[in-house]
Amino acid sequence: MQSVDSLDRFRRTALQPEEAQKLILERIRPLPVERTPLADAWGRRLGEALVAPHPFPPFRRSGMDGYAVRVADLDRATVADPAELRVMESLPSGVEPQVAVRPGQATRIMTGGMVPEGADAVVMLEMTSAHTRDGESYVQIGKSIPKGTNLADIGCEIEQGVLLLPEGKVVGAGETALLASCGHAEVLVSKKPRVAILSTGSELLEVDEPLAPAKIRNSNAPMLAALVREFGAEPVMLGKVPDDVDAAQALVRHGLQTCDMLLTSGGVSVGDYDVMVDVLASPEAELLFNKIAMRPGSPTSAAIMNGKLLLALSGNPGACFVGFHLFAAPALRAMLREPVQATPSFAAYLAEDFLKVNAYRRYIRARTELRDGTVWVTPTGDDKSSLMTTIVDADCLIVIPPLKEGLEKGRLVTALRLK
Ligand SMILES: Nc1nc2c(c(=O)[nH]1)N[C@H]1C(S)=C(S)[C@@H](COP(=O)(O)OP(=O)(O)OC[C@H]3O[C@@H](n4cnc5c(N)ncnc54)[C@H](O)[C@@H]3O)O[C@H]1N2
Ligand code: MOO
Numbered sequence: 001m002q003s004v005d006s007l008d009r010f011r012r013t014a015l016q017p018e019e020a021q022k023l024i025l026e027r028i029r030p031l032p033v034e035r036t037p038l039a040d041a042w043g044r045r046l047g048e049a050l051v052a053p054h055p056f057p058p059f060r061r062s063g064m065d066g067y068a069v070r071v072a073d074l075d076r077a078t079v080a081d082p083a084e085l086r087v088m089e090s091l092p093s094g095v096e097p098q099v100a101v102r103p104g105q106a107t108r109i110m111t112g113g114m115v116p117e118g119a120d121a122v123v124m125l126e127m128t129s130a131h132t133r134d135g136e137s138y139v140q141i142g143k144s145i146p147k148g149t150n151l152a153d154i155g156c157e158i159e160q161g162v163l164l165l166p167e168g169k170v171v172g173a174g175e176t177a178l179l180a181s182c183g184h185a186e187v188l189v190s191k192k193p194r195v196a197i198l199s200t201g202s203e204l205l206e207v208d209e210p211l212a213p214a215k216i217r218n219s220n221a222p223m224l225a226a227l228v229r230e231f232g233a234e235p236v237m238l239g240k241v242p243d244d245v246d247a248a249q250a251l252v253r254h255g256l257q258t259c260d261m262l263l264t265s266g267g268v269s270v271g272d273y274d275v276m277v278d279v280l281a282s283p284e285a286e287l288l289f290n291k292i293a294m295r296p297g298s299p300t301s302a303a304i305m306n307g308k309l310l311l312a313l314s315g316n317p318g319a320c321f322v323g324f325h326l327f328a329a330p331a332l333r334a335m336l337r338e339p340v341q342a343t344p345s346f347a348a349y350l351a352e353d354f355l356k357v358n359a360y361r362r363y364i365r366a367r368t369e370l371r372d373g374t375v376w377v378t379p380t381g382d383d384k385s386s387l388m389t390t391i392v393d394a395d396c397l398i399v400i401p402p403l404k405e406g407l408e409k410g411r412l413v414t415a416l417r418l419k
């Protein structure tokens, strides 16, 4: 493959981050839905509205261990003159009653048991005393109770046919419980985007390799895989390529044939061996952008290849992290049919002076704290794009506009929420 003329590498037009996000989102389509076992639906968005196929509880259910009774039998009961009822059967949970409760009778029942016909309340065990006489069981109750006490009627929680969960609802713990109780063993959910991850750089070692002169271990690929998972997608590791355009091109093609999106790291700047620049300049690639007016990650680039998004993130770990959140995350949200693609933002007070000035907007890795009911954001350390220690604990990005002077502690700033 022909290398891009070295002068062309410098001819880049910087877009504002919002313009770049818009160019990406214009090209992303939601992925189809798929039927999946409920056990795999956690965290995913429902692709269908689901109704209750039966009422819940599906039978009149006891809320206490005790006796199913007819309240009319207890009308005149007092501690001094308790009502005495004959116990017809003892029902463990999960067993259907064999006899109805008639006047003067009761059935021993457990929490979750099916209340027999005729009974209209359950008296808790602690309010009763039992005895046997002539081989028959009796229970004495010294207090009257209202109808319906400790008895959950059929459908009192969920009526048959009601909307259980709307389309688009994210399946969390409560949703899983509802779906399980209604027998929805399989549900339609949005397909998980398969995101290919490729690292470029002849300096890269695998995580399990010992250090060697001039080499570092590949930390971007595992970081990106973790981020991809955090956003409900599935990482597909393509490994790493040395700074060789043909090798990179081959893996890029493979990634975009087999996955829904490709993230690469490294090789996007103006270095002699920045191979992604050449890949993005190839006729197969429809370049969306190759420079953004921001720090870190100004050389972050993107193209459409084989109808899919190739997002070429900077090799610098801090820039790679920020680039993922600004450009990959919205694309994933769109693929997953999330109604809002933009990263949520909030206002907070800056907890430390930030005195660097820059012609570009900066996104500072930071952590959020609540102090006496107000939200403060503290940079996790130096915001240099080469640093990864400042990604640890970062739960937001402080947005610092291009200003002629720095910002002082206590200023109200905008931050993007990452987690
Ligand atoms: N003359 C110029 N040099 C640079 C410019 C510029 O405008 N003019 N831009 C700088 C900026 S800003 C950034 S950001 C970086 C972008 O670099 P690349 O995206 O081309 O990435 P590489 O050159 O491949 O690597 C940069 C840095 O990151 C390390 N790296 C790469 N991959 C990984 C990985 N998978 N895991 C961990 N670390 C990785 C790599 O070893 C380098 O140290 O360019 C500036 N230069
Ligand atoms: O754009 Mo680079 O990430 O500032 O160092």
Ligand SMILES: [Mg+2]
Pocket: 266, 267, 268, 269, 270, 271, 274, 315
């Ligand atoms: Mg480079």
